[in-house]
Amino acid sequence: MTGERFQSAYQEEEARLEETLLEMKQQFEHLQAIPVYRGSDFTEQVLEDNRELRRQRLKRAVKEPYFGRMDIQEDTSSAAVALYIGKQGIDSDAMSIEEEGFPKNHVHYPMVIDWRAPVASMFYSFTGGVEPAAYEAPDGTYSAEVHLKRNLVIRNEELQRVVDTFNREQGEEHVTDEFLVYRLGENKDNRLRDIVSTIQAEQDIIIRSHKNKALFIQGVAGSGKTTVALHRLAFLLYQYQEQLKAERMIIFAPNRMFLNYISDVLPELGVGNIQQRTFSDWALELAKLDDSIILTSSLEEIERWYGSLDARPADSSSSSGRIKGSLQWKERLDRYVQHWVEEAVPEQDFIPWEGAALSHDMIAHWFNEEYRSYEPAKRILRVQARIQRWLEMELKKERSRTLLSEKKKKSSQKLKTFMKKWPKSEVIELYKAFLQADEYSDLLPAKLRKKTIAELKKAVVQQEDLASLVYLYIGLNGVESNQRFDHIVIDEAQDFSPLQIALLDQLTKNHSFTILGDLSQGIHAYAGIEDWQEMMELFSTDTSSYHALTRSYRSTMEIIHFANQILERGMKTALLAEPVFRSGHKVAVVHLQSRLEEWLQAEIVRHQSSGYQTTAILTRTMEEAIDWHERLLAADIPAHLIQGKEQQYEGGISVLPVYLSKGLEFDSVILLHVNESHYHLNPLEARLLYVGCTRALHQLTLLVDGVLTPLIAEDCSDWADHLAPTL
Ligand SMILES: Nc1ncnc2c1ncn2[C@@H]1O[C@H](COP(=O)(O)OP(=O)(O)OP(=O)(O)O)[C@@H](O)[C@H]1O
Numbered sequence: 001m002t003g004e005r006f007q008s009a010y011q012e013e014e015a016r017l018e019e020t021l022l023e024m025k026q027q028f029e030h031l032q033a034i035p036v037y038r039g040s041d042f043t044e045q046v047l048e049d050n051r052e053l054r055r056q057r058l059k060r061a062v063k064e065p066y067f068g069r070m071d072i073q074e075d076t077s078s079a080a081v082a083l084y085i086g087k088q089g090i091d092s093d094a095m096s097i098e099e100e101g102f103p104k105n106h107v108h109y110p111m112v113i114d115w116r117a118p119v120a121s122m123f124y125s126f127t128g129g130v131e132p133a134a135y136e137a138p139d140g141t142y143s144a145e146v147h148l149k150r151n152l153v154i155r156n157e158e159l160q161r162v163v164d165t166f167n168r169e170q171g172e173e174h175v176t177d178e179f180l181v182y183r184l185g186e187n188k189d190n191r192l193r194d195i196v197s198t199i200q201a202e203q204d205i206i207i208r209s210h211k212n213k214a215l216f217i218q219g220v221a222g223s224g225k226t227t228v229a230l231h232r233l234a235f236l237l238y239q240y241q242e243q244l245k246a247e248r249m250i251i252f253a254p255n256r257m258f259l260n261y262i263s264d265v266l267p268e269l270g271v272g273n274i275q276q277r278t279f280s281d282w283a284l285e286l287a288k289l290d291d292s293i294i295l296t297s298s299l300e301e302i303e304r305w306y307g308s309l310d311a312r313p314a315d316s317s318s319s320s321g322r323i324k325g326s327l328q329w330k331e332r333l334d335r336y337v338q339h340w341v342e343e344a345v346p347e348q349d350f351i352p353w354e355g356a357a358l359s360h361d362m363i364a365h366w367f368n369e370e371y372r373s374y375e376p377a378k379r380i381l382r383v384q385a386r387i388q389r390w391l392e393m394e395l396k397k398e399r400s401r402t403l404l405s406e407k408k409k410k411s412s413q414k415l416k417t418f419m420k421k422w423p424k425s426e427v428i429e430l431y432k433a434f435l436q437a438d439e440y441s442d443l444l445p446a447k448l449r450k451k452t453i454a455e456l457k458k459a460v461v462q463q464e465d466l467a468s469l470v471y472l473y474i475g476l477n478g479v480e481s482n483q484r485f486d487h488i489v490i491d492e493a494q495d496f497s498p499l500q501i502a503l504l505d506q507l508t509k510n511h512s513f514t515i516l517g518d519l520s521q522g523i524h525a526y527a528g529i530e531d532w533q534e535m536m537e538l539f540s541t542d543t544s545s546y547h548a549l550t551r552s553y554r555s556t557m558e559i560i561h562f563a564n565q566i567l568e569r570g571m572k573t574a575l576l577a578e579p580v581f582r583s584g585h586k587v588a589v590v591h592l593q594s595r596l597e598e599w600l601q602a603e604i605v606r607h608q609s610s611g612y613q614t615t616a617i618l619t620r621t622m623e624e625a626i627d628w629h630e631r632l633l634a635a636d637i638p639a640h641l642i643q644g645k646e647q648q649y650e651g652g653i654s655v656l657p658v659y660l661s662k663g664l665e666f667d668s669v670i671l672l673h674v675n676e677s678h679y680h681l682n683p684l685e686a687r688l689l690y691v692g693c694t695r696a697l698h699q700l701t702l703l704v705d706g707v708l709t710p711l712i713a714e715d716c717s718d719w720a721d722h723l724a725p726t727l
Pocket residue numbers: 180183184193194195198199200203219220221222223224225226227228518521553554662663664665694
């Protein structure tokens with residue numbers, strides 16, 4: 001936008017901002033002037049809570065009250081109205097409908113409309129044209145003609161930028177990507193950010209989907225999956241505020257550092273208290289296994305596969321992890337639990353002494369009929385307590401003291417022996433018995449079963465066995481109401497197994513899930529899935545839906561096209577990303593056989609001189625990362641080593657093995673040792689290299705020492721320069 005038009009739009013918006021800020025400040029001062037109510041009157045307390053909520057909202061919103069404007073005309077008899085859209089809605093106290101110039105019968109819009117409100121959805125779904133735009137409200141579908149779509153950047157109460165992405169009066173037909181491209185070009189720090197001002201139509205559909213569905217999202221690298229899932233949580237809490245509670249929602253993510261990396265988005269959106277855990281932390285707590293087992297760390301597991309160049313995972317669907325996470329395995333566990341319940345009552349009468357007997361039929365009746373509403377483990381306890389009570393009654397019938405004492409002694413022994421005949425509900429024991437029973441665990445080769453049993457005897461549990469243990473635990477103990485969730489988000493779900501989803505489905509109401517991932521980034525070949533269908537089978541078509549996000553927002557066109565060719569070369573069928581039209585530097589493929597260290601130092605300086613806040617040096621193995629990190633520190637380059645156990649992601653310069661970079665992003669990335677011995681031509685290593693390349697937002701450099709990996713074409717000059725070193 002230039003010249004006069006720019007001036008007038010800018011001035012117009014400055015005036016509106018001034019007016020809005022004044023109104024917000026007046027509202028805030030008014031609320032501050034009301035003494036805080038600390039009494040015990042319930043109504044007053046509720047009013048005070050409301051006032052406090054408004055104070056907090058105004059305080060938060062005043063720095064950046066809104067980010068968008070949309071002029072709509074709902075019917076031809078009325079004029080177009082300007083709607084201002086912000087992270088939270090602010091109602092106007094003072095501005096009357098007449099002052100705003102609306103006809104008396106016209107709907108009154110708040111001074112700032114919450115981005116999650118139905119009418120605001122047009123800001124995201126409208127992609128241009130002359131046809132009216134529509135939006136769904138609780139009482140029906142509404143439509144309106146869109147005249148203007150404008151993005152506004154306000155920082156600390158200052159208007160910084162005005163960008164019209166659609167203007168009907170100027171004869172523009174389509175919404176342009178201008179503002180989006182400007183936003184994507186910004187550098188990133190060490191935290192993921194909200195995207196409320198630029199949510200794209202395909203993302204908005206996911207964010208606003210109904211809560212009672214298992215939503216599966218296959219999204220290419222950088223398509224905004226994580227970001228969209230977080231915005232969806234904020235939307236659900238707004239839309240279903242009476243039914244959902246933040247503390248009953250949970251996000252599962254691969255590690256604590258990643259959770260820290262995403263931890264700013266929800267507070268930015270005004271949402272707090274959502275649980276954020278790794279699956280294993282949550283599972284250990286639920287099944288009360290925290291203190292009784294030694295769980296191998298997921299890091300150890302991945303190190304086992306990627307630790308050295310000799311240890312490489314076979315890309316096979318027959319690995320033990322895949323078997324133990326399959327739906328067939330779940331079906332075997334179900335049958336085993338059923339068998340356990342059917343066989344639970346000992347096949348004998350309880351005879352504490354001669355002449356007294358509690359029949360097996362009676363005990364079975366209690367177990368199978370009277371206490372059937374209890375979960376199996378609790379049912380056993382109930383029946384056992386009842387047997388005890390029965391025994392006490394029988395003893396009371398005895399008048400003779402000597403005989404009573406004799407009977408007590410004898411019956412106590414008999415009772416102990418009888419109780420021992422009941423099956424144990426301790427999950428490790430149960431799982432061992434399951435693995436020992438050929439008819440149930442036959443899917444797994446005998447050798448692997450023996451290995452697992454031997455480890456379980458030492459209380460060592462592999463990650464791949466954790467879901468089975470928890471599944472058995474729930475099968476026997478059920479779940480308490482405070483353990484249930486209103487909604488579950490699973491990030492990097494391609495590394496989850498169908499069994500994990502089945503188990504979590506027992507904890508969430510109405511299959512309320514957001515399950516997101518990317519099959520092209522499935523580098524845990526020994527677990528996870530190859531196809532979403534493996535998980536979707538768990539749900540009917542009414543209770544699930546599938547969405548594909550194919551546009552990538554993170555990286556430049558050059559980086560995306562370059563990364564796509566890796567997938568095309570390494571995999572038979574690849575899910576390729578489409579870039580947003582954001583052009584940057586060509587990818588640099590640098591061939592160098594010596595003086596690597598000198599080169600890397602110079603390259604880091606080169607990247608930093610572009611003003612980047614975050615740069616990653618990605619190696620193939622942990623050993624290499626440690627080694628390079630030491631060398632950089634020795635050269636006084638302040639780099640952070642990431643080994644996977646960190647609680648925080650620091651930003652700046654990071655050195656890490658490529659398999660730990662999943663989910664993160666950096667302004668620039670330098671991938672080391674991109675040669676044929678480090679990256680073989682196979683789907684798994686194609687995915688690994690793809691993950692590495694797609695972490696970069698603006699600049700990507702690959703160092704080739706030795707022969708170039710066959711995953712990269714010698715000639716890909718459209719997107720990359722094969723360079724001689726610049727030392
Ligand atoms: N609509 C959007 N507007 C602006 N930025 C966006 C948009 N969608 C995504 N992004 C940006 O793209 C980047 C990638 O987003 P995110 O990490 O959520 O993607 P992802 O699909 O989870 O990625 P990956 O699978 O590669 O880890 C982030 O920097 C995010 O802010």
